[in-house]
Amino acid sequence: MRLQVIDLDGSVAGQEPLRRRFGTGEASCIDAADLAARLRIVASRGAVAGLLERLAVGGRDGGGPPVYFYGSGDFHHLTALFLRTVSAPVTVVHFDNHPDWVRFPATVNCGAWVNRALELPQVRKVVTIGPCSDDLVRPEWQFANLRAVEAGRMALFPWRHAPSRVWRRYNSAASFRQEGGHLHWRNLAEEDWSGFLDELMTAIPTEAVWLTIDKDVLGRDEAVTNWDQGQLKLAHLIAAIERLAAGRFVVGVDVCGDWSEPRFSDPFRAALAFFDHPPRLRPTAEDLAINARANAALVDCFSRVLP
Template sequence: MPDAPLGRPAPDAGTAPVRSLLIDLDGSLMPLPGMQRRLAGGSMTRIGARDLASRLRIVAGKAALSSLRQRIAAAFPIADGPPPLIFYGSGDFHHLATLFLEALSGPVLVLHIDNHPDWTGWPATSNCGAWVNWALELPSVHRIVTVGPASDDFIRPQLAFANLEAIRQGRLEVHPWRAAPSRVWGRPVEGPGCATRNGRIVWQCLEGRSWAEVVDGFDARLPLLPLWVTLDKDALIPAEAVTNWDQGGLMLDAVLALVRRLAGRRRILGMDVCGDYSRPIFSDPFRALLSAADRPRLPEPDPRTAAAINDTTNIRIMQAVDEMAAMGLWTS
């Protein structure tokens, strides 16, 4: 991907930081120097939620979700909407993105960067593999555009209860980084990024394409609606993120280039970021079973290396958001 940077701006030492939120669920963020500097500078607010983590990881219990919603509302009044930049730890908590989306006034276009499509319909709970379906039910969400998956979710998506109907309806777009054709039964699945041929969904994958052309295509085609970005860093290459899931092939420069281009003609409402590393520890068999059934077995990374890599990437994200806000492209 030689053209990925696509005009990456130089940092501006005088750029004021945007309001941001750190939800401390799993302890992955608090030790990172970049977060410590933001907190010390006063532009970032911390919400303690480690007491809720065991009831929110993988699957969100209703009481724990309600408690977290109340804590966020106490720090950021619902009438003001969510803060424009949110970090909340492991991708095991990605379903919490619905909390931020439900606080927005629609219609909103959601740019979903992830190594997994998070489109399954089973189990029928608020969980990290199914949150896209819950988000599509929110009155504020006009469309979700998923970019970057390279996981095995495309092998037989119907058997995993993937929400292919949302693609047919134009409510959901999925643009994999890489994916083999998917066996499909019944009505064909057609939409931006895919087409059905001879009983298989053929995906228009991003790997190997000119990123400048990819960005141009998204900008020209997507509606000119306010935009929310949700980023699970497992979409990034291992040199730029260390997560507790399998990872994709995107580079952070490419992701930021796409966001900057879309921001040129759309108001960016904000961004939530997950995918920091924490060990998936469970206190109940239900969540442990779901995790074991879906999560690939991966070697445990060196904690210091993981923290250093993730801190660098988080700092780059924060700097890019600050720069876009200074240019008037981001809600600050």
């Protein structure tokens, strides 16, 4: 694998085991701090172009699939940019406490990047695993792309969530059944995880997969993020990575969900962050060490299972 840190917000470049891998040549670091304010929450075209140029230069060395760590989940829409480099038909397996499926506005932003990914011809399907968030409360009012779920382009498997109130018919799918005006989701917390992973493998229509991980899918005891968090266990996440790597060809991985202080150069992004983020967290050094331990476990896992 090609382990790369995109240093946008300072949250991961100094962590072990990433920092020591820079010295040994096992990992590289791409400095993009000057682009962060124009990429955070919503990406500007100029900042996107600048980042893609740096990725093209910084990613030339080494073989194997790229594995990116890049900081806060405020930047999760970078996944849609990474996917532009994939040429083969690919399924995106997405671990997150949020579905990131908002249809409006149609920009490159952290709440809508799944739709930008589905616009790419090589992306056949997105499978989202782990949401517990309020995004599933009256999802139509929040511009959720339920039509993609209905069409089979997207599958959503909450870890735990109450039925969602809807007004339109969506029939049923592998992840829910519709009864009247409610979508009754499968709750993975109540299922055998190994059995679900076996089922997941049969539901992936391509040989190639891209793994995207927002650590807010984990509980607060295993990650500290800028967002409200879910309940998936790190051990479940690692088991899923191992199973996917054994049964499919992983063409790339990206990991976000570290905490960093939101910094903006314009009131628009600052306002979006103020209204979307939960009450501001002031983590201690001990809190942030939780993220370093989670990242260490993920790097160890990738080192074992990726070529």
